[in-house]
Amino acid sequence: MAIRGGTQPLTGTEMNRPADPAAARPLLSVRDLSIRAGSLELVRGVSFDLQPGTMTALVGESGSGKSLTAQAILGLLDREVYTVAGADLRFQGGRLGFDGNRLPKGFRGQLTGYVLQDPTSALDPTMTVGRQIAEMFVVHRRMDMRSALKEAAKMLDFVRIPNAASRIGDYPHQFSGGMKQRVLIAMAVALSPRLLIADEPTTALDVTVQAEILALIDDLRVQLDMAVLIITHDFGVVYQCADRVMVMYAGKLVEGGETLQITQNGRHPYTRGLIASIPDLDDLDRPVVAIPGQPPRPESSWIDSCAFHPRCAWKADRCIAEAPAMEQLDGGDIVRCFEWPRVVAGAGP
């Protein structure tokens, strides 16, 4: 099994290691990614870098385009439905096409792994979990099924499924939700990929199980020196796990930067609104403040204005007249808002 690093105990500080964006060459760099379905623009001009070994969160509400962005990177979007356009995607410096057929051999499965929200629907109900993991080794490593099954048992143990060796012959329905998610993770990291994309990996799970899965993913990140892109709607999860965070709204990135900065001193009114709308267990006196209005539907076009302006308390005339561009700030933070200095200054709406 090609797992680097072994199983050293982890410390809390490792997670918070600062990522210096200038120093390292990004593992993945996405430029100007746009996704359309027919005449609907679902994702518009998304650009970001992922550094090796870091956990980056992509946050947004339903319909914000966060899952589409992830699937476009892996070339998983149905080309009959979606058109990916105007994009430059580089992985380890090499250029990739967004077209699933033109991805380099082994990109999916060997270099990248993918985990999604509902493990029950993601596993083949008619095949043992052992074989589902083993086929990674059979297809990519040309192993025979016998030795591949041995590797599969090691992977089940690696994702901390108890009595792994005796469970490779079990079918998915014999596992609980959290255990199924572990199986899915075992498949995704079987070949020690450089990047794991986890799309809402814990949303369907109980909170105690969620915490265990997040800890497991974080352990694997360190042990395999793997970059993780975690997609979530939960800022609590972001705050607890991610080094960096990007916030999406209506198909565009609106803010990005180091997690602590964004969660505590977010510049974009949407980011602040999201955080203010989360009930805080540590401060029950702080009332949750809802963001008024509804998230925009994809058919509404905000090309000439800020997509958030109908719900924004800091809205100015300019926000309706033109769409703000992404602003690059010192330290690698980004924000897409005309009024952010006023927001940060606490000028109040």
Added chain:
Amino acid sequence: MIGYVGSRLFNAAATLVAAVIATFIMIRIAPGDPVLVLLGDLATPDQIAAARIEYGLDRPIYEQLLIYLGKAFTLDFGNSIIQGRPAVDIVAQRMLATLTLGAFTFALVIAAALPLGLLAALYHDRWFDKATSNTSLVVLGIPDFWLGLVFILVFARWMQILPSSGWSSPSSIVLPAVTLALPLIAVNMQLMRNEAIGVLNSNMVKILRAKGMPTSRIVSHHVLRNALLPVLTVGGVQFGHLLGGAVIVETVFGWPGLGKELISAIGYRDYAVVQACIFIMTFLVVAVNFAVDFGYRLIDPRLRRV
């Protein structure tokens, strides 16, 4: 597992008994007197009374039923009042013909419908999918007796490459089987197509693609099995239906099967043969569904009990 088999066997037996009783009742409710049919219009009342006693038709109806039930399960349905031979012999012969036709038809259906449906799903909304969809609609719109007659005309009369009727040579089976199979292929192909499209759009396939599995492997190792489950259920019902529902096609092609025998037996009020026919047909339907049930459990581990 053994308990499961037991309970299924019990259900199967109960179904058979119910079918036997229902047949008995229905056949006696139906108008017409078998003795009159047998003896003709010129029979004297004495002759009629004698025949009634000979065939046990003079006894009370519940007594007839009890006697009948006891004999049915020893496969003794009495003699055909028309042919004078044991009904079970007649029916056994016919069953062989029907089973052969059914099995051959079903093999054709599987061989054609599954790959065609899978291909249509893979080329969803492309020309292949549209062509097969439209063709199956046309096929479903054609009555099978007419299709059978056209086949006889084309392949037996004009081209003279296949026999038109009877079961005289192995090639005799081709025309009736194809006639029976075509509408079933149309239905099952569409079913397979829709199931496969569902599976292809599932999270499971998304994950398989993300795992870097080649499309051929995704289809052969995963999509096929998952799409097959509902098709199998419908297939079981269709196979049962095929055994009894082949009457018209058997008649058109003069195929010596159960359906044809049943129709003529009903015409003659030949109780023994009618009952033997229905008993055997019910038995076959129950047996096929029994087999399908186990096939289902073979494919879908979720149905296996620990």
Added chain:
Amino acid sequence: MTAALEIERLNFAYSSSGLISSGAVALKALDNVSLSVEPGRVLGIVGESGSGKSTLLRTIVGLNRGYSGTIRYRGQTVDHAAGNARMAPFRAGVQMIFQDPGGSLNPFRTIRQTLTAALARAPSAAPERDRLGVLLEQVGMNASALDRRPCEFSGGQLQRLAIARALACDPTVFLCDEPTSALDVSIQAQILDLFAKLKNDGRAFIFVTHNLGVLGQIADTIAVMFRGRVVEVGPARRLIAEPKEAYTAALIAASPRLKHRGVLLENARARLVPRASATGSVL
């Protein structure tokens, strides 16, 4: 004050019997559950899957027959087997709100048809036209919604409409089963605001969720359920700040919070099963 709804020693078991299984296996879904909620109060119930929290609501409204124990609605013992006439006040007075916001709205009917049908069950003097408008206003929507069908609304709007439908019966008690779990966070807060308003009107809530943070905002009392039992009940603030039971503490520790960064993972790591390869076991 008379409790709006009171449950005493409620027991319920799902039976899974089969011809082959060695006797009927009874899963105790509710184990001696006693709870009550007063008008204008919110009783929060938190628990993980299989804790029995949804079963409790289903049993209260009579979807699970064969329970033992007592359910009292405004002091009167509820008999689910009683006739329609006797049960009518209970059925109108106890309304359920589900996780799937569209689930209680007929997709083929306009909102007007749905609300009118709901109003028909709760006679009142006010002319219908006004009442429809008032209902929508109460849930923060306006009359333009009336002639549309459920598919034209977003999740949050659908949940508002589902609440309007329930409000048409002028209920005393709302039973809410994860009513905000399917909604976006920014919308969740809107719906919580709406519930708070209804609570101030004197309506009682039993609010089931897996999200302790939500209960911290809306609940007066919280009951923690685990495997069919209520393991801890207490005032919401006290229970969150000083949990008495280990399970409650574990739930709180596992909730992702915006303070003490990294603590969530640290706590969880301590619970992870060690790998066999790390303990030297042979695979």
